[in-house]
Amino acid sequence: MSDSLTLQPVAVIHTPYKEKFSVPRQPNLVQDGTGIVELLSPYNQAEAVRGLAQFSHLWLIFQFDHIPQGKWHPTVRPPRLGGNQRVGVFASRSTHRPNPIGLSKVELRHVECKNGKVLLHLGAVDLVDGTPILDIKPYLAYADSEPDAISGFAQSEPKPLLRVEFTADAESAVKKHSKNRPHLQRFITEVIQQDPRPAYQQGKTTARLYGISLYDLNVKWRIKAESMDVAEIVQIETCVNHQEG
Numbered sequence: 001m002s003d004s005l006t007l008q009p010v011a012v013i014h015t016p017y018k019e020k021f022s023v024p025r026q027p028n029l030v031q032d033g034t035g036i037v038e039l040l041s042p043y044n045q046a047e048a049v050r051g052l053a054q055f056s057h058l059w060l061i062f063q064f065d066h067i068p069q070g071k072w073h074p075t076v077r078p079p080r081l082g083g084n085q086r087v088g089v090f091a092s093r094s095t096h097r098p099n100p101i102g103l104s105k106v107e108l109r110h111v112e113c114k115n116g117k118v119l120l121h122l123g124a125v126d127l128v129d130g131t132p133i134l135d136i137k138p139y140l141a142y143a144d145s146e147p148d149a150i151s152g153f154a155q156s157e158p159k160p161l162l163r164v165e166f167t168a169d170a171e172s173a174v175k176k177h178s179k180n181r182p183h184l185q186r187f188i189t190e191v192i193q194q195d196p197r198p199a200y201q202q203g204k205t206t207a208r209l210y211g212i213s214l215y216d217l218n219v220k221w222r223i224k225a226e227s228m229d230v231a232e233i234v235q236i237e238t239c240v241n242h243q244e245g
């Protein structure tokens with residue numbers, strides 16, 4: 001058996017999530033966080049995706065390229081357990097793994113082959129913008145779906161942890177940037193209400209101001225004064241070196 005395996009990306013994904021802090025923990029939690037997979041040369045051929053449009057969903061096998069290499073541990077603390085209980089790394093979907101490989105099931109909305117590009121337009125995703133895609137496989141309902149499966153500590157979809165409010169300034173900024181993104185306020189709300197903070201910070205009062213990058217925007221928010229479960233969006237600005245798209 002070989003001691004190493006060299007893999008080359010077949011594609012890259014474009015998403016509104018510019019950093020791992022803002023990425024939802026599963027793709028179906030934020031409906032407007034859609035993505036586009038762009039195949040790389042020499043795989044960007046229409047022949048390579050012939051028949052793919054007949055499938056409604058795909059498996060994406062990708063690289064956790066924002067995670068430091070070699071920093072894995074045999075046990076991890078999943079956010080779904082409050083960040084306090086440990087389970088084995090192979091009993092979790094932790095990003096810190098022996099091999100930095102992830103798997104995500106996504107909706108395929110349509111396939112576009114135009115001007116030498118092959119693009120897969122997807123529904124909601126949970127990947128950072130620019131994530132390398134190592135392989136793409138069709139989702140097979142008869143083989144992949146297990147309605148009676150037992151999912152341990154993550155049997156059901158997590159409920160939103162925070163209620164989200166916008167200040168007057170943030171509301172004004174949403175209207176300004178919503179020309180090309182009509183669901184921007186809903187998108188920001190669904191990202192923040194999952195509480196992207198580390199599990200050990202959740203459920204606590206804090207005066208800290210947080211910032212996340214979505215599209216070309218920097219969204220600043222905080223836990224509302226004297227509250228533990230209300231997030232207040234205080235400012236939305238265009239990121240430096242970005243222009244409204």
